[in-house]
Amino acid sequence: MKKFYRSRHWLGSRRLTLLAAVLLFLVGLLVLGAKPEDLKPSEGGLRLAGKFLKAAVQPAFDYEAGDLPAAAPPFWEKVGHSLVLTLRYALVAMSMALFGGLVLGVLGSRSWWPVVNVSSPSGLVLLWILRSVRIVIRALATLARSVHELLWALLFITAVGTSPLAAVLAIALPYGGTLAKVFSELLDEQDAGAANVMRAGGAGSSAAFLIGVGVRAFPDLITYVLYRLECAVRSSAILGFMGIPTLGYHIATAYEDGHLREIWTYLYVLLIAVLVVDQWGALVRRRLSRPGPAREAGHVDDPVAELRRKRPRSLVLRASLVLAFGAVVVGWTTESRWQSELPAGQRQANLERFMREAIPHPVREADNDWGKLGPWLKERICPEGAVALHRTFHIGTIAILFAGCAALLAVPFAARSLATRNILEVPGGRERVRGLRAGIGCVLRAGALVMRSIPEYIIAFLLLQVLGPTIWPLVIALALHNGGILLRLGSEVIDNRSSRAAEVLVAQGATRSGIFTGSLLPESFNRFLLLLFYRWETCIREATVLGMLGVLSLGSLIDDANTRLFYDDMLLYVLLGALLVFAGDVVSDLLRLRLKGGLVRKGAVHLF
């Protein structure tokens, strides 16, 4: 019993967590030199913001410029083409990532390990090998996703030129890593009951794994893949900022030409595309987890054929399968050339030059004497690299603290079970303003949906024009996007939780905020923290590229090095960023594991 009382971990302590958050926040503001007065836009910025917002209500339906070259395609053809490219690259990249993610995800999971007889020496060796394979694969997967897709694109484009292949690979690599990691986690989280029964009945390990674990995990895997597809559409769009002609490319050029109304056209198109994928994913998820009732109930006397005819079938799932498969095939086959337009010899030469110049220049000039690396490395890292690294970390951290704080404040007004007259479905009596609660909830949820649908990079790009090159556009962009995600996930936590304590409070007449702070918040605190750490890691990852927009951090160093054609510097800073993300990933994983109550089941007997 004593142990029970002493089992309080600092992570579970709300007071300490809040204290740490406030401290990190203040230190971050200090490090970044973020001043509140910088939040006030300049007069020019204000004017631009006004014009930009005015343009929002009248997006362009045709070219804004009057003097067009005769060869220009109709406006909508241009918009449609960039949308098609955005979707095509996203789909093709996802299909590649899915393949890699499945193979690596299975290899990286524990649940397929066959009967390992731990009592025999050879069994122990086998177990040791399997463990090492798992660790190596997980490290590789984490490494692949530590480099942001924009940076992968930058590397590929500098190495072999702008091409659809570069775009697709840039997305496929990090996404494959992410899928591998999440797949192996999902597989390991499945209840092993069915697989155990099958093995106990004489089935081989592969059959037991495929049916007992794989089939069982299928809905979870599909749900995650569809979420990643939505992310891939966003990623594909922002690759435009690297010169790939997707939606982001036209947003950037329209801005350069001062065509604000055209920007909105592309933004709305992107928003609609992301929302369609998002809603489709939600529909598939619902069908997979809660199948609809059979249209016609089977009868006890029905023969097999009759029962088969009446079997419950989901049109949505079948149509989705055909649609997804068809779209991937079309995506793969309709691209006329995957390679860049440069002749093969030129591509080869470019690649060789890149490979040569990616080697640090003192080393290169001294005939690959790697002893020269030390001084060069020191010069790059102190102080410039270290400062940029530090700033990047704090940009991500401050942003996630903002986002978490805002989401926490908004959750009681956005969660479906609270933002209604009848809190937690307990009749709440008549209210003077009917439906006001539900209305506010609806607006908040819709706002969150829009915010998480627009890529951070685009929000930051637009904000920079208004606020000028301070740290704020980056922080706000990250906070808006992640706040939207956290608000949705946080509301789901509240909605899916049945809390007796909260129901008692409702019955005793407590107010909405009283119920939230008195019971729901403390009860769900660890879950919220879990979500925060999950997004923190992705925030840091995103922060490594936002600097490319021209605010001192790792991204700006990378961009600088690229424009000056210092490929060795560029690669170094990319690696530095990867290191930061890798570290963030590992720390976040450890913290989350700890929060989940330690999923590592020590001493569990491996029976099969």
Next chain:
Amino acid sequence: MATVVQLTGAGVSFGGVRALRGVTLPVEEGEQVCVIGPSGSGKSTLLGLMNGRLIADSGSVEVFGQDLVQLTAGQLRQLRCGLAWVPQDLGLVPNLRVLQNVLCGKAGAVGFFGLLRRLALTRMEEAERVRDLLERLGIPEKLYERTDTLSGGQQQRVAIARALYQEPTAILADEPVASVDPGRARSLIELLTREARQEGITLIMSLHHVELAREFFPRLIGLQAGRVAFDEAAEEVSSEKLRELYSMGEE
């Protein structure tokens, strides 16, 4: 009559705690045996020894006359094809159809690709066979339903159908009715013992419900703190003995 399971002085311990000690008992072919005893007395462990999910660290466990420790992985798999297992949590795949879950009973006998073929392209005669089994268990109309849309009691029937479809020599059932109300539990036990008797399948079950055990099983084994307290015909087990079995466990 052949001996299906023979435990001789078998014992198991988990991390220094002895879960089972010196258990000696034979189970003959076609017998119906029920293992009773308070929580933690070693019922699940005893069943786990019988299909080699657990390995005895003392004594020996023979199934179909073969010592489990001596078997290679392949031989163990083959032996297990003759042993069906119905655990407390049933171990069904929730998002498969009832038909497919039942077909998984033959996973050991038909091999990996045989199973995949059966799941993806079920032949008429296979579906007929499963429907017959389900009819005997009272839920033929659920053949093509998704398993997680069935009630708890119906899912238990699916698990039993899967065990029967395996055509085993023996069924090991570990508290198969722990989570249903007494009325349902009774009809399920009745069903399982009846089917096993008809097919000549040996049935070894652990149960919480002492009354059900006495009503349906000719032979009862009382376990207490990992030891066999009694092993005799149901009519010889007095209420006195049962009280003793359960009272000691609580101290």
